[in-house]
Amino acid sequence: MPAKLVVEGLSHHYPDEYTGEDVHALDRVSLSVEDGEFSAVVGPSGCGKTTLLNILAGLLPHTEGSVQVDGKEVGGPGPDRGVVFQEHAILPWRTVARNIGHGLEIQGVARSEREQRVQEFVDLVGLSGFEDRYPHELSGGMKQRCALARTLCANPVVMLMDEPFAAVDAQTRITLQEELNRIAIATKKTILFITHNVDEAAFLGDRCFIFSRRPGKLKATVKINVPREKRIWKDLLSEKAYTDPRDEILRLVREEVFDDEE
Amino acid sequence: MTRSSEAAPVKKPPSRQWRRFVRGGGIELMLLIAGILVLWSVISENIPNPSRYLPSPVSVVLSSYDVIWKGLLPNYIGQTLWRLVIGSAIGLLLGIPFGIALGLNRTVSDMFYPIMNFFQSISGIAILPIIVVWWGNSEKTVFVVILYTCFFPIAFNVLTGVRSTPMILVNALRTLGASRLRIVKDVLIPSAMPHIATGARLGIGYAWRAVIAGEMLAGRRGLGWMIFTSQDADLTAQVILGMVMIGVIWIMIDRFALRPIEADTIQRWGLVQR
Numbered sequence A: 001m002p003a004k005l006v007v008e009g010l011s012h013h014y015p016d017e018y019t020g021e022d023v024h025a026l027d028r029v030s031l032s033v034e035d036g037e038f039s040a041v042v043g044p045s046g047c048g049k050t051t052l053l054n055i056l057a058g059l060l061p062h063t064e065g066s067v068q069v070d071g072k073e074v075g076g077p078g079p080d081r082g083v084v085f086q087e088h089a090i091l092p093w094r095t096v097a098r099n100i101g102h103g104l105e106i107q108g109v110a111r112s113e114r115e116q117r118v119q120e121f122v123d124l125v126g127l128s129g130f131e132d133r134y135p136h137e138l139s140g141g142m143k144q145r146c147a148l149a150r151t152l153c154a155n156p157v158v159m160l161m162d163e164p165f166a167a168v169d170a171q172t173r174i175t176l177q178e179e180l181n182r183i184a185i186a187t188k189k190t191i192l193f194i195t196h197n198v199d200e201a202a203f204l205g206d207r208c209f210i211f212s213r214r215p216g217k218l219k220a221t222v223k224i225n226v227p228r229e230k231r232i233w234k235d236l237l238s239e240k241a242y243t244d245p246r247d248e249i250l251r252l253v254r255e256e257v258f259d260d261e262e
Numbered sequence B: 001m002t003r004s005s006e007a008a009p010v011k012k013p014p015s016r017q018w019r020r021f022v023r024g025g026g027i028e029l030m031l032l033i034a035g036i037l038v039l040w041s042v043i044s045e046n047i048p049n050p051s052r053y054l055p056s057p058v059s060v061v062l063s064s065y066d067v068i069w070k071g072l073l074p075n076y077i078g079q080t081l082w083r084l085v086i087g088s089a090i091g092l093l094l095g096i097p098f099g100i101a102l103g104l105n106r107t108v109s110d111m112f113y114p115i116m117n118f119f120q121s122i123s124g125i126a127i128l129p130i131i132v133v134w135w136g137n138s139e140k141t142v143f144v145v146i147l148y149t150c151f152f153p154i155a156f157n158v159l160t161g162v163r164s165t166p167m168i169l170v171n172a173l174r175t176l177g178a179s180r181l182r183i184v185k186d187v188l189i190p191s192a193m194p195h196i197a198t199g200a201r202l203g204i205g206y207a208w209r210a211v212i213a214g215e216m217l218a219g220r221r222g223l224g225w226m227i228f229t230s231q232d233a234d235l236t237a238q239v240i241l242g243m244v245m246i247g248v249i250w251i252m253i254d255r256f257a258l259r260p261i262e263a264d265t266i267q268r269w270g271l272v273q274r
């Protein structure tokens, strides 16, 4: 089976508007994500993770290299690639239910079918009872569940997530990670998840892509051989199949960070 | 006091409106207004020739008998309100789409921003003289001034609102496959709503001043015209009556027409905290 998402030789340069200096953000990145695979991208701050995601999402045009989703070259944003942003990306003037159903509304799905699908995802992310609330009435964690449900509900081929849990507190974060894992199992989605948190990457990912510091290069790929069903924090912490690759990733990332500081 | 004790003296529980009135500082406001009226009366009692310089509140009402009871005042108010409603309705209809259209493109909006800012600073009263030169003392002149006065604050605020829409919301919709029109409808307009409401309130507020000024110079009938002609006829009481009416009517427009619109949308979305 061909991979759902294929990136080949992708480089990116930002022109600096003020100094005219060129910022080399991504350097010949090649990677692929299989159908139904949960992949995590880890790397130090400023290594180009968000740049990569914006290019994959089609929000940033790419000039060097290629990006293909389901065999088609990416040329702009589209509903085949759903994005969950770091924060504040759901519309404050829409209720939870109308935010979640927004993608379907755009696709022109009939109201009755839409409502049914929305309810399904409201339940899946645990927002039952909050359908008619506005975002400002929700906690940070609930807002992210809503954003996640909105993206899932539009049924994209690939889900792109940029540090979606970075802005919530540690306890909520753990809960959301376990829930995302459960949801990924239930929906069998192909996911590319960006984080700079090594534990998070190792907990969620089937495979982790480790990036070097800027210009971001794919430095290593680490597989995590723990069945998804067994990924529960309290069991995993003493599981060698989790801790070994986690330590390996940590070592790889640290090299980059310390290099950066010398 | 329990409901079952029939023998107890019947004391009606205060109604909801009354409690809201009290909690909102209504009593204090009434006392303040009464205080101002008393102060006004005292001053008026102690100056020479008050009927020319400052008639007391009571005599304002009494000596305005003609305009109040013969129906002239309602007629004038109607005339002024009619001009305001038509003028600002056209101002809103033109100003909102214009502001949105300018805000869609960064280059266009950067170009127009200072121009809009320039025009919204020149009040309607300042352009009145040249409009009179162009169109004379006609009804047209009054409407042009109202339209000018409300158009720029409305368009300028809408433009500011569209420009300040968080890019992430636009991007989120683009990744859901939204068309440009859909982004305007679902993101830019709602996001600009607080600014649209501010622009409308400001624009209509300025227009209210402009209509009075316009009527003084160019109109026939209306509150501004009444103030102006009363002064000519040395009817100070009517001048003051006109001034008070201007303020009272504005407060009613703001309270019953403009603020509910704001509350209905923006507050419910949590975009402003009250």
Ligand SMILES: Nc1ncnc2c1ncn2[C@@H]1O[C@H](COP(=O)(O)OP(=O)(O)OP(=O)(O)O)[C@@H](O)[C@H]1O
Residues within 6 Å of the ligand: A014, A015, A016, A023, A024, A025, A043, A044, A045, A046, A047, A048, A049, A050, A051, A052, A196, A214
């Ligand atoms: N619009 C831009 N113009 C110029 N340079 C940019 C722009 N966006 C990002 N950069 C630069 O490109 C590099 C990569 O940025 P990017 O946001 O992709 O990093 P990141 O890995 O997501 O970092 P973080 O973990 O802090 O979010 C950084 O050095 C940044 O300064």
Ligand SMILES: [Mg+2]
Residues within 6 Å of the ligand: A049, A050, A051
């Ligand atoms: Mg980033």
